[in-house]
Amino acid sequence: MPYLVHSPEDRSEMLAAIGVESMEALLSDIPARLRIQGLDLPAGLSEAEAMGRIRALAARNRTFExxxxxxxxxxxxxxxPAAVAAVTSKGEFYTAYTPYQPEASQGWLQAIFEFQTMIAELTGMDVANASLYDGATAVAEAAMMAVVQTGRDKVLVAGYLHPEYEETLRGFAKGRKFHVLHHPSSAGVVDPGSIEKELHEGIAAVIFQQPNFLGLVEDAAALTAAAHTHGALAIACVDPISLAVLAAPGEYGADIAVGEGQQLGLAPSFGGPHVGFMACRTELVRRLPGRLVGQAFDHRDRRGYVLTLQAREQHIRREKATSNICTNHALCALAATVYLAYMGxxxxxxxxxxxxxxxxxxxxxxxxxxxxxxxxxxxxxxxxxxxxxxxxxxxxxxxxxxxxxxxxxxxxxxxxxxxxxxxxxxxxxxxxxxxxxxxxxx
Amino acid sequence: MTEPLAFEKSRASLPGPRLPAAGVPEVAPADILPAGALRSTPPRLPRLSEPELMRHYSRLGAMNYSISKNFYPLGSCTMKYNPVVNEVAASLPGFAWLHPYQPEDTVQGALELMWDLEQALCAVVGMDRMSLQPAAGAHGEWTGLRMIQAYHEDRGDERTEVLVPDSAHGTNPASAALCGFRVVEVKSAPDGRVSLPDLEGKLNERTAAIMLTNPNTVGTFEEEILEIAEMVHAVGAKLYYDGANLNALMGICRPGDMGFDVVHLNLHKTFTTPHGGGGPGAGPVGVKHELEPFLPRPTVRKENGHYRFDQERPKSIGRVRSFYGNFGMLVRALTYILAMGGDGLSQASLDAVLAANYLRSRLDGLLEFPQPPPCKHEFVASARSLPNGIKALDLAKGLLERGFYAPTIYFPLIVPEAVMVEPTETESKATLDAFTEAVAEIVRLAQSEPDRLREEPTSLPVGRLDEVAAARNPVLRWSPRAAD
Structure with a gap:
């Protein structure tokens, strides 16, 4: 059978070493009425046959040039660039686990540290995390940060946010019990004057997309200023390529910048996997969800990198964690890192x-x-x-x-x-x- | 050897890469945008030539431990071999270049693949329907709990608590809290299984669900699972299955038959999609018919040999992310399932259980075992009996020094100095024997040269890093020196 390593003799030797007659002895704690006799699935295929099936499925799709x-x-x-796949397809990267043992994971940790730096630079923010699932969940996580930070229970979506991001945000809000308000825009972009009227002391954050879902450029600076006037955070959902041209969220004073990083070296792949990113001001760093890599030194003063500020995370804080996120999208973040290093x-x-x-x-x-x-x-x-x-x-x-x-x-x-x-x-x-x-x- | 950061290798005089010229009249950003909308200083991305870039990331790769090099004994992580053909499958142009908003009649193969995978996963775990949307295990947990929440609400039943064993993965309580539930901890009995008297006292009409892993995190099967299911259902609560440990059970028994109402799977554990240094994974979540109306939308529907997305689901909790899931991971998982077949998956679980029991028996006498055998696919040992104050952490670092990765340590929380080991079905007897030898040598050193052990690792790019100092004064990014 593919990918299995034991010969029948190995299995017998291992059972003998354990001191049992058969596998059944190792399964004796499973109630008999729960046992099944195999799976209701077809028998396995050779690699050639399995790939034949998979290729046939791929052929039933139409790809456009x-x-x-x-x-x-x-x-x-x-x-x-070809360099992206050349790096991400290295077994040393794609078959590695989350770098919990830093001495044996310096390559990964440094790559993530570089990713964090590049995202912070692109967005003009102080710090960035090690990645999130996608743009939609990044918006939702940012909203939850704002709710906790301000102690308020409403967020205001201004204008044309990607509809799937907004739907995702509404689902998270239902669970976490905060409200999502929507400020429409009749002119394609939000009139900052009109949003002023909807802002009040109960709003934790103003969330806008730049450029918005329609591709139109919002007055990000005015939206940010309006949010701040009422003590709300400004959350900018940004297109990373656009930041070569458009003012960075850090330049207009946004508190949290998030976005979708698919454009940074990732194939469309029918919608995923891609990569979400999140950056913020230093004051908010302990509210960030997910992993963070920081610089550290060993006793010989050699510089290295470790997962840090883990007291925010689920494996330490359990129900008090800033988020439940554990596995994120490291390999996609690596693709983005190589892409950005290639582009400069x-x-x-x-x-x-x-x-x-x-x-x-x-x-x-x-x-x-x-x-x-x-x-x-x-x-x-x-x-x-x-x-x-x-x-x-x-x-x-x-x-x-x-x-x-x-x-x-x-x-x-x-x-x-x-x-x-x-x-x-x-x-x-x-x-x-x-x-x-x-x-x-x- | 350490490697400078890409930013430190950057040279300001280096021109950028050659890229397509516009070929149409150029429009300057300043022509179309007000000055205030423009970026004032460019991002300080590194400037590297392609040869330097490739060498930089190759060197970084060489500093990583990986499953392609050697054994990861990480408990609860199921670090098995990642079949290389899976990578070929996911990169087929017919998958990789599909736009998520193409018309449905141009993506029939992709929808069929999702349908086939849903059917196969349902068969393995004994559930009726499944959503492939969640991006990871924790995301699947949250999605499953949201469905349970919606189910109770739909019945006009306000339920506010989720029960979680003290041995549970940290994501369980975190997902419950993220869903707005109060987390109530259920104690483990001395054998590591759920304490039924404690559970009984905590189940009531406020209980929305209990989250269980079976085999549990100490690697033993919850023998009383049917009794637990009866107790939970008797108060109107639902049973949630954390699929992190499914690798023990394929073809042997099914969560659906145990009474679980919702199940999440980790395709990056049981179904061989690579861990990628921390994702992307995929965390499909399956349900029994009763909870089907609440599945995230869209689901895939098959009608007269044609596939389509079902968006009209009035009771759905809505989508939980953009698009349809980590599709590339779904391709890999189905490729694996086709190659393994029902017979192969069943043998994989048997071999995983065999490997864990074999390794456990080899380590007996070197480490302490709080639970009696047999274990399932993983086991938990304790390093507390090691002499001279040698800790689980020292054992872990000693293993790194000897060319192995470390087990999961200090988890589960109910075992002091916990050392949690999961060998998986893809490690040979020779590898498990070599690992045993490494542990034996460390145990000898703990007696004879404990200080040497505390210095390890010495042969890796860096020694033990000062994580306390790193957290106290976090440096989370490169910054140009003030002089630059």
């Missing part, structure tokens, strides 16, 4: 800049076509933008026939956005691909 994928909505096709500040700026230029070029060309118009013409965007389209369904199936994955139908979640498609551009949508899309839309 990266250059012809114009759909984002939280998951984006971007260039992934100039590479990241180039990726963001190319995406931005192409998206604006595409937006102009599409909006010039009959039946297309910008959904929110006065709002700014970076690389994703909402267009109002006549007959979106017919358009999307026409594009699909040409091998193009067209914009995301925002009306699926927001009735007021019926007929609005979100198109995105990355460095992989080359000018020829833009031409193909425009032509197919004409």
């Amino acid at each position: 990266d250059r012809l994928t114009f759909r984002g909505g939280g998951v984006y096709r971007r260039f992934i 500040p100039d590479g990241l700026r180039s990726v963001a800049g190319t995406s931005l230029s192409r998206a604006h070029h595409l937006s102009e060309r599409l909006a010039a076509l009959p039946g297309f118009s910008p959904a929110f013409p006065r709002a700014s965007f970076l690389s994703e933008f909402p267009l109002r389209v006549d007959q979106p369904e017919a358009l999307l199936s026409r594009l699909s026939e040409r091998g193009i994955l067209g914009g995301l139908d925002a009306g699926r979640w927001f009735p007021e956005l019926a007929g609005v498609l979100l198109f995105c551009c990355t460095e992989l949508n080359d000018p020829g691909a833009l031409d193909e899309l425009v032509e197919a839309c004409s």
